[in-house]
Amino acid sequence: MTNDETIMKECIRLAAKGRGFVSPNPLVGSVIIKDNKIIGKGFHKKYGEAHAEVNAVIDAEKNGYSVKGASIYVNLEPCAHHGKTPSCAELIAVNKFREAVIGMQDPYREVNGRGIEILKNAGIKIKTGVLENECRELNRFFVKFVTRKLPYVTLKIAQSIDGKIALNNFESKYITGGASGKIVHRLRSEYDAVLIGRNTALRDDPSLDVRNVKGRNPLRIVIDRRNNLPEALKIFSDNTNDRSFVIADKSSGLKKSPKNLLQLKSENNRFRIKDILKLLYKFNLNSILVEGGSDLFSQFLSENLFDDIYLFIAPKVIGRGLSAFDGMEINTLNDSVMLETEKVIRADNDILIKYKKCSQA
Amino acid sequence: MTNDETIMKECIRLAAKGRGFVSPNPLVGSVIIKDNKIIGKGFHKKYGEAHAEVNAVIDAEKNGYSVKGASIYVNLEPCAHHGKTPSCAELIAVNKFREAVIGMQDPYREVNGRGIEILKNAGIKIKTGVLENECRELNRFFVKFVTRKLPYVTLKIAQSIDGKIALNNFESKYITGGASGKIVHRLRSEYDAVLIGRNTALRDDPSLDVRNVKGRNPLRIVIDRRNNLPEALKIFSDNTNDRSFVIADKSSGLKKSPKNLLQLKSENNRFRIKDILKLLYKFNLNSILVEGGSDLFSQFLSENLFDDIYLFIAPKVIGRGLSAFDGMEINTLNDSVMLETEKVIRADNDILIKYKKCSQA
Numbered sequence: 001m002t003n004d005e006t007i008m009k010e011c012i013r014l015a016a017k018g019r020g021f022v023s024p025n026p027l028v029g030s031v032i033i034k035d036n037k038i039i040g041k042g043f044h045k046k047y048g049e050a051h052a053e054v055n056a057v058i059d060a061e062k063n064g065y066s067v068k069g070a071s072i073y074v075n076l077e078p079c080a081h082h083g084k085t086p087s088c089a090e091l092i093a094v095n096k097f098r099e100a101v102i103g104m105q106d107p108y109r110e111v112n113g114r115g116i117e118i119l120k121n122a123g124i125k126i127k128t129g130v131l132e133n134e135c136r137e138l139n140r141f142f143v144k145f146v147t148r149k150l151p152y153v154t155l156k157i158a159q160s161i162d163g164k165i166a167l168n169n170f171e172s173k174y175i176t177g178g179a180s181g182k183i184v185h186r187l188r189s190e191y192d193a194v195l196i197g198r199n200t201a202l203r204d205d206p207s208l209d210v211r212n213v214k215g216r217n218p219l220r221i222v223i224d225r226r227n228n229l230p231e232a233l234k235i236f237s238d239n240t241n242d243r244s245f246v247i248a249d250k251s252s253g254l255k256k257s258p259k260n261l262l263q264l265k266s267e268n269n270r271f272r273i274k275d276i277l278k279l280l281y282k283f284n285l286n287s288i289l290v291e292g293g294s295d296l297f298s299q300f301l302s303e304n305l306f307d308d309i310y311l312f313i314a315p316k317v318i319g320r321g322l323s324a325f326d327g328m329e330i331n332t333l334n335d336s337v338m339l340e341t342e343k344v345i346r347a348d349n350d351i352l353i354k355y356k357k358c359s360q361a
Numbered sequence: 362m363t364n365d366e367t368i369m370k371e372c373i374r375l376a377a378k379g380r381g382f383v384s385p386n387p388l389v390g391s392v393i394i395k396d397n398k399i400i401g402k403g404f405h406k407k408y409g410e411a412h413a414e415v416n417a418v419i420d421a422e423k424n425g426y427s428v429k430g431a432s433i434y435v436n437l438e439p440c441a442h443h444g445k446t447p448s449c450a451e452l453i454a455v456n457k458f459r460e461a462v463i464g465m466q467d468p469y470r471e472v473n474g475r476g477i478e479i480l481k482n483a484g485i486k487i488k489t490g491v492l493e494n495e496c497r498e499l500n501r502f503f504v505k506f507v508t509r510k511l512p513y514v515t516l517k518i519a520q521s522i523d524g525k526i527a528l529n530n531f532e533s534k535y536i537t538g539g540a541s542g543k544i545v546h547r548l549r550s551e552y553d554a555v556l557i558g559r560n561t562a563l564r565d566d567p568s569l570d571v572r573n574v575k576g577r578n579p580l581r582i583v584i585d586r587r588n589n590l591p592e593a594l595k596i597f598s599d600n601t602n603d604r605s606f607v608i609a610d611k612s613s614g615l616k617k618s619p620k621n622l623l624q625l626k627s628e629n630n631r632f633r634i635k636d637i638l639k640l641l642y643k644f645n646l647n648s649i650l651v652e653g654g655s656d657l658f659s660q661f662l663s664e665n666l667f668d669d670i671y672l673f674i675a676p677k678v679i680g681r682g683l684s685a686f687d688g689m690e691i692n693t694l695n696d697s698v699m700l701e702t703e704k705v706i707r708a709d710n711d712i713l714i715k716y717k718k719c720s721q722a
Contacts, residue, residue, distance in 0.1 A: 160697065161672060161716065162686045163524010171694050301678055311522060313674075315716055316697035317662055319689035325523045328680035333532050336521065336677035341710045349702045351714055355522065355676055 004073075007031050007038075008103055008131040011075045012138050014043040014052070019190045020216050021046045024286045026076050026106070026142040030056035034070040039063055053078055053088040057095060068096045075103035075135045077128075080114035089115040093122035102128045103135030108146045144307065145286035150277045152287045153305060154191070155297055156184060157324045158312040164321035165294065170203045172292075176314045179348035182212045187310070189215025191289040193245075193280065197296035198224045207234050208291065218289065220244040223276070223296065225266055227252040247276060273303045298327025301337055309339065309355040312347070365434075365462055368392050368399075369492045372436040372464065373499050375404040375413070380551045381577050382407045385647045387437050387467070387503040391417035395431040400424055414439055414449040418456060429457045436464035436496045438489075441475035450476040454483035463489045464496030469507045505668065506647035511638045513648045514666060515552070516658055517545060518685045519673040525682035526655065531564045533653075537675045540709035543573045548671070550576025552650040554606075554641065558657040559585045568595050569652065579650065581605040584637070584657065586627055588613040608637060634664045659688025662698055670700065670716040673708070 001009070014029030022028075022044050030052040032040035040063060042055025050058075053074060060067050078088035078100070092100060100119050105128065106112060119126055136143060141152040158176040159165045166172035174181070188194055189210045196206070201222045208220045220235045220243060227248035231237060235244040247262045249271075264271055264279055280288060290300060300306045330336060339355040346352075362370070375390030383405050391413040393401035401424060403416025411419075414435055421428050439449035439461070453461060461480050466489065467473060480487055497504060502513040519537040520526045527533035535542070549555055550571045557567070562583045569581045581596045581604060588609035592598060596605040608623045610632075625632055625640055641649060651657060651667070661667045691697060700716040707713075 159524060161524075161670070161700065161714075162684045163520060163522075164684065167691065167694065169692070173694075175694065298680065309522070313714070315700040315702045317686050317689075317700070318694070318697050319659065319686045319691055320684075323523045323525065323681075323684065325678050325680045328678075330528065330680055331530070333528065333534075333536065333679070336679055339522065339676040339678070341676045341707070341712060344705050344707065344712055346702070346705065351702060351705055351712075353522075353674070353712055 004101055004127065004130050007033065007073045008075060008101065008135070010041075011052075011073050011103065012131070012134055014041060015075050015138060018044050018046070023047065023141070023192050024145055024284045026108075026139045028052035028074060028076050030072060030074040032056050032060045032067055032070050032072050034065060034067070039065040039070065040067070051079065051088050053091060057091065069098045071099040071101060072097050073101045073130075075131075075138060077102050077104065077106040077111055077113070078115040078119070079106065079111050080118055081110040087115070087118070089118035093118060093124065097124055099125040099127070101130055102126065103130055104128070104132050104139075107143055140307070141287040145281070149281055150305075151192070151280050151285050152307050153277070153290060153300065154187070154288070155290045155300060155306050155309045155324075156187065156312075157292075157297065157309060158184075158314070159324060160314055160316050160318040160321075162317050162319070163323045164318040165292065165324050166203075166322045167318065168321055170322075172204060175316070175318075176312045176350050177348055178212075180312045180314070180350045180352065183310075183347055183352060184312075185210045185212045186215065187289055188218045189213060191218050191287040192285040193219035193221050193287075194289045194291055195221045195223070195276075195296070196291050197293050198222065198229065199295065200291070200293040201229055201233055201235065204292075205233050206291070207238065209238075209240065217243060219285070221247060221262075221280070221288075223247045223271065225249045225252065225269070225271065227261070247271065247279065270299075273299050273305045277305060294322050294324055295327040298325045301325055302328050304357070307357060308342070311353045311355060313351045313353070315349045365488065365491050368394065368434045369436060369462065369464055369496070371402075372413075372434050373492070373495055375402060376436050376499060379405050379407070384408065384502070384553050385506055385645045387469075387500045389413035389435060389437050391433060391435040393417050393421045393426075393428055393431050393433050395426060395428070400426040400431065401428070412440065412449050414452060418452065430459045432460040432462060433458050434462045434491075436492075436499060438463050438465065438467040438472055438474070439476040439480070440467065440472050441479055442471040448476075448479070450479035454479060454485065458485055460486040460488070462491055463487065464491055465489070465493045465500075468504055501668070502648040506642070510642055511666075512553070512641050512646050513668050514638070514651060514661065515548070515649070516651045516661060516667050516670045516685075517548065517673075518653075518658065518670060519545075519675070520685060521675055521677050521679040521682075523678050523680070524684045525679040526653065526685050527564075527683045528679065529682055531560075531683075533565060536677070536679075537673045537711050538709055539573075541673045541675070541711045541713065544671075544708055544713060545673075546571045546573045547576065548650055549579045550574060552579050552648040553646040554580035554582050554648075555650045555652055556582045556584070556637075556657070557652050558654050559583065559590065560656065561652070561654040562590055562594055562596065565653075566594050567652070568599065570599075570601065578604060580646070582608060582623075582641070582649075584608045584632065586610045586613065586630070586632065588622070608632065608640065631660075634660050634666045638666060653685075655683050655685055656688040659686045662686055663689050665718075668718055669703070672714045672716060674712045674714070676710045
């Protein structure tokens with residue numbers, strides 16, 4: 001690992017601290033180096049607040065340093081647009097940095113090379129593409145959001161050895177263990193929203209909140225075309241029910257308060273996943289964690305509109321029951337949906353396998 | 362790792378070279394040390410041939426050393442009984458070794474401490490229990506065979522992400538990839554026999570041989586109560602069909618040649634797994650690899666007569682289909698069969714998870 005890469009890794013580490021709080025903005029961390037020494041650090045802490053570069057400059061000054069002639073490291077191209085804060089590219093230029101080391105270009109159309117252009121015009125030395133893959137991975141939610149205009153979608157499945165997510169009587173609590181639960185709660189704290197289908201809401205009555213780890217709750221969204229789920233369900237009746245939303249058919253009644261109702265047009269008695277995602281994109285949600293059930297998982301897969309799958313496998317055998325994708329059927333194994341095995345993690349006695357959509361798909 | 366453990370590890374490595382060839386004997390390796398130097402090595406190569414200790418002594422002599430006053434390391438207590446070869450304990454005593462370092466006591470009733478007794482009586486210094494767990498693991502087939510009087514049973518399952526071993530139209534070839542296939546073929550070369558159910562034989566027409574790796578073929582055993590599977594199936598018609606056996610009901614006809622027919626009494630139109638295993642024990646088979654299908658897997662699980670499971674998961678989604686244990690059903694998740702997650706191995710894009718029966722079960 002080169003010196004630049006080591007410092008970029010620190011930018012990534014800092015950036016990740018903003019996870020769950022900056023959406024739909026990207027995660028950004030910044031480190032300022034002068035005379036081979038770190039003189040300032042910063043990251044984007046919260047949507048609407050100061051950008052990473054600003055915080056790093058403030059930190060350097062607080063530490064008694066002038067940033068003039070220093071190198072600034074940042075995992076994402078500095079912004080070129082006056083948004084909630086002044087442009088970071090201008091800040092770097094005005095402060096007469098000698099050099100800017102950048103992880104990846106910002107794909108957001110209002111930046112997209114224009115930040116780098118400003119720096120170049122100010123005579124600042126530029127190095128880009130340092131740990132680019134890691135930087136893209138860090139901001140995979142943001143990159144998809146601004147380039148595809150859709151939220152990033154992860155399917156979270158908890159099943160037995162024999163691939164069952166519930167018994168035939170619908171019992172599904174709890175197949176996986178405490179260590180897996182913690183990972184799920186951490187995921188919820190990182191995604192903008194959790195999405196479930198009607199049956200899962202009705203049968204499991206889940207809380208979908210963040211309990212076992214520190215972190216903020218996601219929005220809770222349930223698809224209920226006819227908008228007639230019982231008000232007594234936890235997501236509608238607990239003390240954060242203002243963060244629960246229903247996606248219902250345009251023709252359905254307005255039982256929920258209009259604030260919490262997202263209306264959509266259905267086709268053949270179901271919503272197209274693409275329409276759901278477009279709707280959520282409009283609400284500025286850049287990441288969705290889909291937690292079931294089988295019909296919803298199957299639709300995301302059939303319509304090829306997911307990004308990855310977190311598959312938790314508990315060391316138990318259930319026998320007959322429901323599998324995650326029983327809502328789809330193929331005629332020959334050649335029609336199987338192929339995925340890419342990304343990573344395997346042990347979670348106590350459970351196994352977590354992360355799958356990504358195949359790049360060719 | 363102590364010096365003794367390092368040498369015992371070498372004994373285990375040597376012993377493992379006999380895998381597939383010594384059953385129902387144990388796997389044994391031996392190393393002889395004199396003046397802190399390895400002067401001889403040996404292992405049990407084939408059932409009926411010389412034991413490891415004999416081969417190690419011969420090797421030392423071939424290397425020009427006298428074993429008098431040397432230390433002999435062996436992963437299993439030297440035998441005390443004149444079997445196919447003279448007793449190894451006596452050999453060690455007669456050759457005036459100074460010390461014997463032993464991995465584990467031999468649980469076989471004709472040895473079971475009597476080998477150690479012979480060595481002690483000859484005034485040889487004894488150290489036992491060196492890497493005992495590893496030595497037990499190495500000889501898990503043998504240990505179960507002599508202590509429980511049943512063969513060791515591994516269920517081998519190949520499934521999709523969503524836990525399907527076949528489509529509803531029974532297509533099941535091939536869910537997993539080439540790297541998994543190689544592991545399966547290696548397993549076959551190590552187990553005494555492969556066991557399948559009638560439907561698997563009929564629908565898949567598998568060869569059940571060792572093709573993709575070097576190794577000997579296992580026996581192939583199919584359960585066919587009425588003994589009326591077509592003679593054209595590969596296992597009955599290929600050029601190693603003398604190594605294929607049918608377990609059929611005592612009341613069934615004698616279509617197969619009597620040599621290849623194993624008769625058993627059924628109850629309520631099925632065989633009890635316990636009866637099948639007792640039968641295979643009588644035929645001196647110390648290890649069985651069960652390769653399907655769902656009914657057979659379910660019976661082994663329900664009757665709690667398996668030892669471990671090799672679960673291969675291919676990175677593909679199948680949708681509706683058959684799962685490995687669809688032959689059983691429980692009413693509540695509390696009745697799930699709990700296993701112990703032992704090990705996770707990546708096989709190219711597939712994942713292999715090894716599960717063991719819970720020790721408390």
